[in-house]
Amino acid sequence: MMVTRRRAIQILSGVTVASVTGVGKAQWGFAPSLSYPAIRVGNIRTLQNNQPLYFAYPDSRAQAILIKLGRPALGGVGQNRDIVAFSATCTHMGCGVQYKGGRLVCPCHYSMFDPTKAAQVYQGLASTGLPRIRLRIAQNGDILANAMEGLIWGRTKNV
Numbered sequence: 427m428m429v430t431r432r433r434a435i436q437i438l439s440g441v442t443v444a445s446v447t448g449v450g451k452a453q454w455g456f457a458p459s460l461s462y463p464a465i466r467v468g469n470i471r472t473l474q475n476n477q478p479l480y481f482a483y484p485d486s487r488a489q490a491i492l493i494k495l496g497r498p499a500l501g502g503v504g505q506n507r508d509i510v511a512f513s514a515t516c517t518h519m520g521c522g523v524q525y526k527g528g529r530l531v532c533p534c535h536y537s538m539f540d541p542t543k544a545a546q547v548y549q550g551l552a553s554t555g556l557p558r559i560r561l562r563i564a565q566n567g568d569i570l571a572n573a574m575e576g577l578i579w580g581r582t583k584n585v
């Protein structure tokens with residue numbers, strides 16, 4: 427069977443025409459969402475701007491980071507749409523990502539991700555953004571993580 431150049435690029439990049447055009451479940455800008463049991467990450471009353479909160483999601487080996495940015499972010503929750511969460515595992519080679527100076531930085535090879543733009547990579551060796559963790563705020567102010575958009579680095583399945 428002959429594979430066209432276009433099909434080869436689609437296979438290698440993992441991108442299908444359907445995901446690019448928004449057909450099916452994928453949405454422009456976000457990877458398909460994978461739901462896992464919800465966990466409580468924190469409460470909006472105790473969160474402070476730019477004070478990251480590290481937690482594990484969707485299992486105990488998967489480091490994640492929650493940040494109240496103090497400015498609106500793509501996919502952010504809360505009154506100001508400024509609370510976001512991501513996998514804290516770098517998509518280059520799996521080092522732990524940290525929040526510094528308003529950006530997510532990998533200390534290994536200095537890839538940088540923009541938390542206001544769904545952790546899109548804007549500098550360094552990583553070629554994809556960090557998987558985004560979908561959040562929901564309960565009536566009592568608890569922040570719940572309930573899904574992940576994207577695959578954690580180094581895994582064939584998130585759980």
Ligand code: FES
Pocket residue numbers: 516517518519520521532533534535536537550551552
């Ligand atoms: S492991 Fe993060 S930039 Fe290389």
